[in-house]
Amino acid sequence: MQLEKGRFSSLELLFLVAGLMQGSIYVSTYTFSNTPRDEWLALLISWSIFLPFALMYLKLSEKYPGDSLVGIHDKVYGGLAGKILSAVYCMYFIISSAMNFRFPSAFLTINFMIATPVIAFAFFLVALCLFATTAGGVETVARLGIFNSVAVVASLLLYLVLLIPKIELPHFFPILDVPPKKLLHSVHIITSEYMGELFVLSSILPYVSDRNLLRKNYFRGISLGNFSFLLVAFLVTGVLGNEAAIFTGPLVETTRLVEVMNINARIEFVFMGFLIITAFYKCLILFYVTLVSITELLALRSYKLFALPLSLLIFSLVMLTNENGPATAAAGRNSWAFVSLIMLMIIPLVTSFVSLMKTAFRKTGR
Amino acid sequence: MNNKSWKFKNAAVTALSALLMLSLCGCWSYQELNNYSYVVGLGIDKGSSPGRFRIIEQLAVPSALKKGGGKDGDGGGTESFWNVESDGDTVFATIRDITRKVQRKPFYGHNKVLVFGNEIAREGIFPFIDFFVRDSEPRSTTWLVVAKNKADEILHHKPHLEKIPADKIEKILESHIYTSSYHNIQVREFVENMLSEGQAAVVPIIEIYEQKIIPSESKEEKGGSSRGGDEKKKPDTVLMINNCAVFKDYRMVGQLDNIESRSYSFVTNNAKGGIIVIDSPEGKEKLDIEFYGVKSKIKPIIKDEKPSISVTVKIRCGLADQQSKKNYATPEKLKKIGEKVNAEVKKEIMDCISKSKEMKADIFGFGNEIYRKSPKTWKKLKNNWDEEYKKLDVQVKVEANVEGTATIRSIAKPGEDK
Amino acid sequence: MLFLEMLLLIGLGWYGIREPLKKKWKRDLIVFIVLYLLAASILVTRTAGIQLPYLMDMVEAFVKGALRLSID
Numbered sequence: 028m029q030l031e032k033g034r035f036s037s038l039e040l041l042f043l044v045a046g047l048m049q050g051s052i053y054v055s056t057y058t059f060s061n062t063p064r065d066e067w068l069a070l071l072i073s074w075s076i077f078l079p080f081a082l083m084y085l086k087l088s089e090k091y092p093g094d095s096l097v098g099i100h101d102k103v104y105g106g107l108a109g110k111i112l113s114a115v116y117c118m119y120f121i122i123s124s125a126m127n128f129r130f131p132s133a134f135l136t137i138n139f140m141i142a143t144p145v146i147a148f149a150f151f152l153v154a155l156c157l158f159a160t161t162a163g164g165v166e167t168v169a170r171l172g173i174f175n176s177v178a179v180v181a182s183l184l185l186y187l188v189l190l191i192p193k194i195e196l197p198h199f200f201p202i203l204d205v206p207p208k209k210l211l212h213s214v215h216i217i218t219s220e221y222m223g224e225l226f227v228l229s230s231i232l233p234y235v236s237d238r239n240l241l242r243k244n245y246f247r248g249i250s251l252g253n254f255s256f257l258l259v260a261f262l263v264t265g266v267l268g269n270e271a272a273i274f275t276g277p278l279v280e281t282t283r284l285v286e287v288m289n290i291n292a293r294i295e296f297v298f299m300g301f302l303i304i305t306a307f308y309k310c311l312i313l314f315y316v317t318l319v320s321i322t323e324l325l326a327l328r329s330y331k332l333f334a335l336p337l338s339l340l341i342f343s344l345v346m347l348t349n350e351n352g353p354a355t356a357a358a359g360r361n362s363w364a365f366v367s368l369i370m371l372m373i374i375p376l377v378t379s380f381v382s383l384m385k386t387a388f389r390k391t392g393r
Numbered sequence: 394m395n396n397k398s399w400k401f402k403n404a405a406v407t408a409l410s411a412l413l414m415l416s417l418c419g420c421w422s423y424q425e426l427n428n429y430s431y432v433v434g435l436g437i438d439k440g441s442s443p444g445r446f447r448i449i450e451q452l453a454v455p456s457a458l459k460k461g462g463g464k465d466g467d468g469g470g471t472e473s474f475w476n477v478e479s480d481g482d483t484v485f486a487t488i489r490d491i492t493r494k495v496q497r498k499p500f501y502g503h504n505k506v507l508v509f510g511n512e513i514a515r516e517g518i519f520p521f522i523d524f525f526v527r528d529s530e531p532r533s534t535t536w537l538v539v540a541k542n543k544a545d546e547i548l549h550h551k552p553h554l555e556k557i558p559a560d561k562i563e564k565i566l567e568s569h570i571y572t573s574s575y576h577n578i579q580v581r582e583f584v585e586n587m588l589s590e591g592q593a594a595v596v597p598i599i600e601i602y603e604q605k606i607i608p609s610e611s612k613e614e615k616g617g618s619s620r621g622g623d624e625k626k627k628p629d630t631v632l633m634i635n636n637c638a639v640f641k642d643y644r645m646v647g648q649l650d651n652i653e654s655r656s657y658s659f660v661t662n663n664a665k666g667g668i669i670v671i672d673s674p675e676g677k678e679k680l681d682i683e684f685y686g687v688k689s690k691i692k693p694i695i696k697d698e699k700p701s702i703s704v705t706v707k708i709r710c711g712l713a714d715q716q717s718k719k720n721y722a723t724p725e726k727l728k729k730i731g732e733k734v735n736a737e738v739k740k741e742i743m744d745c746i747s748k749s750k751e752m753k754a755d756i757f758g759f760g761n762e763i764y765r766k767s768p769k770t771w772k773k774l775k776n777n778w779d780e781e782y783k784k785l786d787v788q789v790k791v792e793a794n795v796e797g798t799a800t801i802r803s804i805a806k807p808g809e810d811k
Numbered sequence: 812m813l814f815l816e817m818l819l820l821i822g823l824g825w826y827g828i829r830e831p832l833k834k835k836w837k838r839d840l841i842v843f844i845v846l847y848l849l850a851a852s853i854l855v856t857r858t859a860g861i862q863l864p865y866l867m868d869m870v871e872a873f874v875k876g877a878l879r880l881s882i883d
Contacts, residue, residue, distance in 0.1 A: 033400065122866055138529055155410055163403035170404030200765040270585050273526075284534060284581065304411050327839045335827040336846035339820075343853035349867045358867035362874040 030319055030330050034236040035169035037244040042172030043312070044225065044245060048252025049179045050127070050309020051221040052259055052302060056276055057360045058213040059263060063271035064198065065205040066260035069213035074253050076214065077222040080372055083379050084225060085245055088232040090382065095230040096316075097323040103382045112374070113324045119370045120227065120317040121337075125344035126355070126363070127313055128152055131306035132345070133352055138279050138299070149345040152307055156314040157338040161331045165234045168315050175308045176251060182301040183258045189285045189294075190266055198268035216364045221256070223371030224309075225249070227316045275352065278302075314341065430497040431455070433474070434559030436544030437521050438510035440480045446513060446521070448487045449478045450499060451548050451559050458556060473556035476548055484524040501531040505563045507580060508544040508599065509537075511645075519643035525580050533581035536566050539638045539645065541600035550601055550632055558632070562599060565634055569597075570665035573658040573687075574651040575634045583640070589761055591778040593641040593754035595649065595657055602633040639754045647752040649745065656745035659706050659738065660757050662689050669710070671737045673717050674729040680721075681714035682734055682795065691757065693766040700763045700770055701786040704742070708791065710734060712798040722802035727795045734793035742789050753779040759787070813858050820851045 035043075062069050091099045096116060100109035132148035159167050235241050263277045266284060271277040282295035318337055322330035349355040434451035441447070457473040477494050481487025492498055507525065509518055525531045540547045552561035566577040575597040586594035637654040639647045649657060658664040664687040673680050686709035694701045712721055712730065721730060749756050760778055764771035774781045824847050831840040856863060 122870070125866065141529075155407065158410070159403075159407045163400060163407065166400035167403040167407060170401055171408055174404075174408040197761070197765060201768050204768040268585065270581075270588055273588070280533070283532065286534060300412070304408075307411050321842075325838065325842050327842060328834075328836050329839070332827070332830060332839055332843060333846065335823065336843055336850055339823070339850035339854070340846060343850050343857070344866060346857060347853065347863055347866050349865055354865075354867065358871060362867065362871040365874050365878075366870060 030322055031164050031234070033164045033166040034234055035166050037235055037237050037240040039169040039172055040232075040235050040241065041244040041248040041251065042176045043169050043231070044228065044248025045176040045251035045255070046172040046179075046305065046308045047224060047228065047312050048221060048249065049176060049255045049305045050312075051224070052179070052255065052278065052305065056274070056278075057216050057220075057356060059271045059274075059277045060360075061209040061216075061272075062205055062213045063267070063269050063277075064264055065202070065210060066213070066264055066271075067199075067257060068202070068205070069210055069217055070253065070256050070260055072210075073214050073217035073222060077218050078249075080218075080223070080375070081225060081246070081249055084229060084375060085232075085242060087375065087379055087382065088229055089238075089241075092238065093233050095233055095319060095323055096227075097230075097320055099229065099378070099382075103378050103385065110324065113320065116370065117317065117320050117324055119366070120313060120320060121341065121344065122348075123224075124310065124313045124317050124341050126348050126359075127306070127310050128341060129345045129348050129355065131303050131310070133355065134276065134306075135299075135303065137352060138276060139296070146342075146346055149342060152310055153314075153338045153342045153345075155307065156311045157334050159311055160315050160318060161334045164331075165231060165315065168231075168311055169234075171308060171311070175305055178301045179305045180251070180255060180258075182298050183255060183262070186282055186285065186298055187258065187262060189287065190262060190281065193284055194262075194265035195268065196265070198264055198266075212360075215368065216360060217256075219364050219367040219372060220359070222249075223367055224313075226371045226375055227313060230316045230319050231312070275356070314338070317341075424498075428497055429500040430495050432499045432501050432504045433557055434506045434508065434548055434562065435501075435504055436508040436510070436540070436548045437484075437513055437518075438544045439512045439516075442480075445480050445482055446487075447478055447480050447545070448484070448491070449476055449545050449548050450488070450491055450495075451476050451557065452495065452499065453503075453557060474558065476545075478545070484521050485528070488524075501528070504531055504535050505559045506536045506538060506566075508547050508562070509539050510544040511540055511542055513544075514539045514596075514638060514640075514645040517642075517644040518640075522580070522584065522643065526584055531580075533579065533584070535580050536563060537578050537580055537583050537596050538562060538566070538599045538634075539596050541598055541635070546601055547599055547632065550630065552632065561632055565599075565632065566597065569634075569658075571667065572651075572655070573664035573667040574655045575637050576654060576658055576661070576663050586758075587640070587643055589758070590764075590775050591755050591760035591782070592758055593639055593646070593749070593752075593756045595654065595756050596638045596640055596645075597634045597654075598636045598638050598648065600633055600635050601630050602635070604629040604631060639749070639752055639756055641752070641754045646754055647748070649748065649756075652741050653745040653748055656738070656742040657756060659687055659708075660689055660691065660704055660742060660745075662687070668713065669734060669737060671730070671733045673715070673719065674726065674733060675717070675719070678715065678717040680712060680717070680730065680733075682710045682730065682793075683713035684708045684710035684793075691759065691762050693759070693762045695763070695767045695770050698770055698773070700767075700774070701788065702759050702762065704757075704787060704789045706738065706742070706789070706791045708734065708738065708793040709796060710793055711796050715804075718804070720802045722798045727798075731793045731795045734795065735791040738791045738793065739789050742791070743787075746787050746789075750783045750785075753782060755782050759785060813855065816858050817855060820854065824851070 058066060058069060087099060091102060094102065097113040100113045103109065104112060128149050129145065132145045132152065135148050136143050136145050159171070232241070259278060263271050263281050266281045267274070267277055274280045279295060279299065282298045285294050287294065314337070318330050318334055321337065322333060327333065349358060431453045432450050433453045436449035438447045438449065452475045454473050454475055477491050479487050479491045479494070481490055488499065509521070513521070525535065526533060547562070548558050550558055552558055555561040555564060569575050569577050576595045578594060578596055583594050583596065586592045636651060637649045637657070638645045639649060655664065655667060664684070666683070666685050669682045669684060671680050671682060687706065689704065689706040692703045692705070694703055715721065721727060755778065760771065760775070760782070763774065827847065828840070828843060831843055853863065
């Protein structure tokens with residue numbers, strides 16, 4: 028079932044995919060506390076583990092073109108089981124959206140405006156997402172990706188150039204001297220939380236117009252997203268080294284060390300601005316996916332109608348996610364990583380497997 | 394097509410709104426510039442009672458800076474800086490307490506220097522450093538210095554050329570490139586060194602140096618000048634970086650003199666320029682050799698799980714000044730000078746290494762290099778690194794390339810050059 | 812504060828409910844009202860100062876329980 032007539036090109040999908048991944052950059056603090064020196068290694072390992080899963084998400088979507096996540100579950104698991112699973116996913120998306128709306132808001136208040144309540148920024152983010160989805164729909168969401176990705180990569184490259192004098196290559200050595208448990212933990216977080224979130228795009232892929240280039244641009248988008256992560260890892264490790272483990276925001280701390288002509292300008296705010304925009308973009312995608320999933324699950328007529336109650340629900344849940352920053356970080360590192368692993372990797376794997384079995388049984392005529 | 398352009402317009406409007414949202418937030422929690430006082434220097438000394446310490450905040454006085462005042466004497470309101478002090482048990486509480494004396498909230502984003510008193514440095518500065526790393530306002534690019542006596546004296550000392558003592562300290566630290574006889578260090582680098590296992594840090598020591606004034610014997614002075622010449626001349630004092638403190642585990646454990654500090658800069662690739670004084674090849678006079686390019690490499694060698702270090706220092710230099718009348722502008726003589734420089738620098742570096750071994754302070758980061766080369770070997774050594782460092786075999790090789798004798802060969806008259 | 816919030820919520824709710832009411836979309840109307848009431852009640856409860864359980868605490872309890880079950 029398709030809820031809207033809007034379509035977007037596979038090139039826009041490229042930036043949408045990259046934007047969704049780049050939205051996790053500010054959460055990269057979770058892994059720097061484990062692997063301050065070997066973040067790049069954890070990223071490469073995660074990338075290699077995740078690629079088959081990315082292909083699996085795509086294949087599922089290609090097998091059921093025109094169907095979003097709810098439709099796929101209905102067809103694979105049948106009526107009731109599919110609906111229950113879709114309902115679980117809707118709940119997951121709502122909680123994930125609330126967490127993702129909280130992250131940039133809390134980030135801003137901790138680093139820049141301590142006296143400002145978190146809910147003030149969350150309000151603006153939610154209101155903007157509400158506007159984007161009701162006024163534009165999926166085409167607006169997709170078209171924002173270009174602004175977002177280009178801005179983020181450009182700002183990262185700019186900071187790389189400005190921080191070259193501060194980068195020390197010895198910070199990367201020795202290579203491979205990291206406790207396996209910590210490396211595994213980082214790989215777990217990156218694969219399930221940063222990359223696994225691409226699974227949510229199953230609800231958006233039906234709206235891609237030129238499907239012949241879909242696979243190419245999908246993987247190009249993943250590459251662009253991973254390139255951004257690698258840039259961040261290189262910057263943070265090169266500048267801070269093992270010190271990255273002690274900071275709550277190692278990327279912010281890195282950008283604070285920029286000295287242009289011996290002037291200690293608050294130049295980190297430029298980058299933080301783009302980081303907030305990319306965080307907003309991730310929130311927007313999650314918001315849209317949650318909206319269309321609920322609408323499809325309950326067989327409602329228009330998703331735009333529910334943008335208001337859903338935005339209000341997510342806004343109210345933003346303050347209910349956790350009591351403080353360290354608790355959020357602990358949850359993100361531990362319990363949420365397991366939940367994401369189950370929801371975004373294990374269940375889709377099972378879904379693919381069941382779908383394959385069903386096709387095989389149908390072919391053999393049983 | 395119309396629909397597409399409308400959707401694109403929506404996307405652009407949303408992107409613009411997201412960008413504008415950032416500036417809108419700027420009105421929230423805003424503070425006017427004149428509601429802040431700007432801290433340009435901070436000093437920490439021992440307090441008046443046991444267990445307490447004193448914080449001295451040096452605030453810039455913008456109006457005096459603008460008027461060009463503050464250089465000469467206490468003009469009662471024309472000073473370009475104002476030092477405010479407070480005693481306390483913890484850094485942040487003491488700093489906040491200062492707002493009871495200063496009508497504006499201090500802003501630490503422009504703090505240039507952090508001066509620790511000598512006593513505090515010996516006891517350990519860990520309790521004081523956390524605030525400067527944890528809080529988002531103070532920058533971790535603040536320079537760190539240790540006062541020879543009290544930080545209070547340093548921050549009260551009126552500079553000659555600059556308007557604010559903190560500015561002067563910053564400029565002195567930045568001019569290390571002319572002598573390399575001290576290593577300027579920021580809070581970030583200091584903390585990084587302290588976080589590295591086995592590593593020690595080197596922090597410059599600043600003192601008030603008294604320049605002796607020899608009374609003038611001019612007629613005007615003898616006769617009594619129209620200015621009222623029986624005034625006693627006060628000794629002229631200047632702020633000076635002299636020696637460096639060695640910190641281990643956030644505590645000052647020893648000092649390096651200027652030559653040792655320069656050797657430290659050579660080995661750690663921080664030497665940018667300076668003068669090496671050597672004896673001439675004949676051994677009778679002194680030669681000033683200016684070095685302007687130093688590259689060093691520390692190479693750990695692990696043989697049978699026993700580490701040793703090879704340090705290679707390459708120096709680009711030239712003859713800058715001589716007392717001798719000899720002409721050194723020949724390849725053979727320059728080679729001899731190069732050999733002398735090699736020997737002198739090598740001796741200085743070995744002396745510095747010996748001193749650091751006595752202090753059991755690995756200031757050069759040899760432990761880190763061993764760790765990078767062979768983590769397994771380091772794991773065996775790290776628990777007893779103080780003793781292992783004392784036994785560590787360090788080979789130093791200096792390669793000085795004397796490139797020339799500047800613009801002249803010899804100042805001697807023709808015929809005097811032998 | 813609470814009174815203002817409730818006024819605002821009622822106003823927003825009324826604005827949002829007009830369309831399904833006009834078009835007589837029963838299912839949409841019910842879902843809208845349920846979701847909206849859920850969201851509004853959470854907001855009002857928090858403004859009234861009543862402490863609600865944190866989401867992540869519940870997630871953590873669920874994960875720990877599930878892990879214990881799978882180990883057992």
